[in-house]
Amino acid sequence: MALKQSFSQKMEQKLSPQQIQLMKLLQVPTMELDQRIKEELEVNPALEEGKEEEEDEFEQEEYEEEIGEDERDFDIDEYLTDDEPAYKTSVSNKSKDDEEKSMPLSSGKTFQELMLSQLNMQKLTEKEVLIATYLIGSLDDAGYLERDLESIVDDLAFSQNVMTTEDELEGVLHYVQELDPPGVGARDLQECLILQMERRQDGDITRYTALKILEDHFDEFVKKHYKKITAKMEISEEDLKDAVHEIIRLNPKPGGSLKSSSKSLQQVVPDFQIVDEDGKLVLSLNGRNAPELKVSQGYKKMLQNYSEGAKLQKKDKEALTFVKSKLDSAKWFIDAIQQRQNTLFSTMTAIMNYQKDYFLTGDDTELRPMILKDIAEIVDLDISTISRVANSKYVQTQYGTFSLKHFFSESLSTDSGEEVSTREVKQILLEAVEDEHKRKPLTDEKLASLLKEKGYNIARRTVAKYREQLNIPVARLRKEL
Structure with missing residues (x-):
């Protein structure tokens, strides 16, 4: 089969590294942007934190190098010029009060450590302590032992x-449950609630x-068949109501609070703030986690020294390429930060104007139907x-x-x-269920x-x-005495 050559044209869209x-x-929220900038400052020495300083003008002799044009594809002059306005990332609405940064909170002991610290108060043999320690380590986040005892017996033997x-x-296990x-x-919800109610027994007939x-x-x-319970137990509806009230006070996930307390707590920091000033909405962008950045003057001077020097050796060319790549990266990053701020501000402005009635009243029923395409067309x-x-971004309002x-x-x-917006319908549903x-209860x-x-x-x-999106159970499970 003969080989053939042919020409064809096609259009492709490729994103540049800057894009x-x-x-x-x-996509990065405000709380994570600070960390992202710190990472970039660590890996790129040509990027510095602080305001851009004005440089003294200097005359630069024309730089000519005796190498081919294919080996030299950039102009040093463009790295020595001061482009402060294009790369300045200061935010005009940032005040001194905004400089305080939120820190995550963490607690001391973990869930397992709190449980293990109580074993010393139990009269257990060395073997029983080993078994109890393994059982505590097998509890899930809610404090349940979901594995069957037969499997745990095998695990203890082999591991x-x-x-x-x-x-x-x-x-x-009974010691652990104490x-x-x-x-x-507990191995299921029923056992979990029984264990809690057993500790509450103090002679009270309701408990x-x-x-x-x-x-x-x-x-x-569970199925709220209350009439069957009153008939079988021969108690009044009022007695049942009091008993159910005792049950719903129990914790279905006893280990949940201790488990969550061992994790770091992260405060939500709004990316925007909208203030109503006499009927006029004013939008501000949170800039406290976006410090001012500049290109290193030291790296610019290094490039200047190369331009004023004599004929470059091979190692000098490699250093020149390195300096050039770091300056490129620094300028691209500063540009990207500035474009990010501009894009966030223009997008939130469009959302604020689109939902003006809501931001003025705080009433969910005032929310207009709005999809991503609507805002995309406004901001082009x-x-x-x-x-x-819109991903992981928050706005602070007076509501x-x-x-x-x-x-x-x-x-x-x-x-x-x-x-009308589907959110308006959901709000009406929510109010109907509450009333x-x-x-x-009202069926679907x-x-x-x-x-x-x-x-x-x-x-x-x-x-x-x-109803499911609002986390509202079916009518049968909403029934109360």
């Missing part, structure tokens, strides 16, 4: 060389009734860019601090043909009928979807 860097920086039986393991907080070491409900009628309790940017801006995603929602039409009769079908009466023609399955 890629900008896209990555757009710890500890020979035991399921009965012995069960006995040690540790604080109450309910740890005894609550314990018997958990032990003998747990399925009926790609939808993917708007998505990056609270919200994620930018909070303001985006789909639209639907009312009977009158008016376009419902708790003995007879009744909620759909209620919305239709208000002019929102929504199917029952759509109501169910919105």
